[in-house]
Amino acid sequence: MRVLLRNPRRELDLAGPVTVTGLLNQLELNRESVLVVRDDTLVPGDALLNDDDVVEIRPVISGGVA
């Protein structure tokens, strides 16, 4: 599964299947500060992500770069 991250832009290759919540926990990302987007649509916490998925983890916090 390809995972696209921003600020700075980078890509990770991770194994599915994993839930969205599971992925955020794995990457130690706070669920309050990101949206997860697959095929231009939001996916909620319990959605299952598979090996062939491409997801973007989009930061939502404005005011600077971490």
Place this chain on the structure above:
Amino acid sequence: MKCTVCRGPAIIDLRRHNANFCGDHFLKFCRDQVAKAISQHDMIAPGQRVLVAVSGGKDSLALWDLLVELGYDVEGMTIGLGIGDYSDASTAASVAFAESRGLPLRRIDLRGDYGYDIPTAAAVTRRVPCSSCGTSKRHLIDSAALDGGFDVVATGHNLDDEAAVLLGNVLHWHTAYLGRQAPVLPGRDGFPRKVKPLVRLSERETAAYCVVRGIDYIVDECPMAEGNRHLRYKEALNSIEAASPGTKHAFYFEFLDKAADRFRPEAAEAQEGLRPCATCGSPTTADVCAFCRLVDRVSDADPVPVELLRAGRGRGGNASNRNKNRTKVNR
């Protein structure tokens, strides 16, 4: 996960509201929250003309879209700040949104209209760029609103913004600022009425609104704002929010209800002695206002490209101080 309203497949979970929503009901939720904020705080009366400050980011474009959806008479205004590719892309996003919706958009360009830009101002004044940026934007939007006969200025400040500002003001006990922090700033001599219709929505919700509505906004952050304090306050609050959903809302709205009035006297005192700027007529406690002083100092200075100004420089500090003071951020 099913939509709380219609039991269809949910695309977003809002733990702080104990609710999940499908796309359509999430959009309705956002509209309802904005309508509630406008109503509860008497932000905009029917028939009033609204000038919305637009940056090309998620909040200002979501705000503009929501105000139009709710039937208000809205015009947008955007300012070209001259922060390299970031500003070019931001303006492009604002223009594209306006054109796609057939909405009127006023444009100011700092370099073209005033002979300076934010990176150059930061370098010349040797202060953080956010200082000249904020001064410029506030002055230019206020002036445009007053000159254009608008009844109210709307900005895209959201719940996360207000809670982070509140946290900073409380940590340092800036009592005069605490007395002035509110979803509505009433108009008075030389100041237009200013409102924040997005205050009931979190940043995650405004971002989600744009994704669901198909609004293309600038995701990348301002390159000059890296590692700033405001961002650290937001991260701290989100750590607490993750463990206790609803904390940000309680912090801000209970402050308004139970504590804000206690700081009004200090706020009023800090605003005594305002008079018209000798150059432009805007209210100021000095002879010439901060904006006119800034323009006088930096216009026609040799332009400094943003690429030459990394975070830490132009802040009056140096690189070694920058690294020492940065808090480790949990990615």
